[in-house]
Amino acid sequence: MRLLVVEDDPDLNRQITTALTDAGYVVDRAFDGEEGYYLGDSEPYDAVVLDIGLPKMDGISVLEQWRRSGRTMPVLILTARDRWSDKVQGFDAGADDYVAKPFHMEEVLARLRALLRRVAGQATNDFNCGPVRLDARAGRVTVDGNPVKLTSHEYRLLAYLMHQQGKVVSRTELVEHIYDQDFDRDSNTIEVFIGRLRKKLGVEVIQTVRGLGYILQPPTQPAASP
Structure with a gap:
């Protein structure tokens, strides 16, 4: 999931960005209202942390x-x-x-998780697809209860697909939501990460939709014998 932090205080901007990055998000930063407006208007962010008291253009504007x-x-x-x-x-x-300063960073993280859950129509931090479970709060993935070790990019890819479960997601959309603006974006790398993710999960939950992209859905259950 890709987030934008717009905060003019360099230390606070860095602290929020570090906390969000450690929690598994991709984070872009802006330090004034004009830059923040431009990024938010031109890039596909999943959520934004926006300070009200900004130079050049205030947060409300x-x-x-x-x-x-x-x-x-x-x-x-x-x-x-x-x-x-x-x-x-x-x-x-x-x-x-909203969060009023001063605040605890855990509150910011919890409120962002709640906003992202709301957009995905999800009531809890646990995302499930067949035997695959992703705990967004702990940043943990399991299959049939067994932990699966993923790289940061693999986790981000799975997390985004989990939030979009049942929908076809294009390679371009995945690139835009799991890489920051400075990353050398190459949609071919998505195929590599998808291949690695499928191998590590060991279950067929990520399906390729030819010419369109990928869809995350539970494995097809075999028909019962008469």
């Missing part, structure tokens, strides 16, 4: 322009202000949730 242009990704706003009117202004601009 950034969010309002995103929503006016049809950008629907979930947005978690950060604010140093604790007045209810600021929270209302953020929600009216199109925010999905």
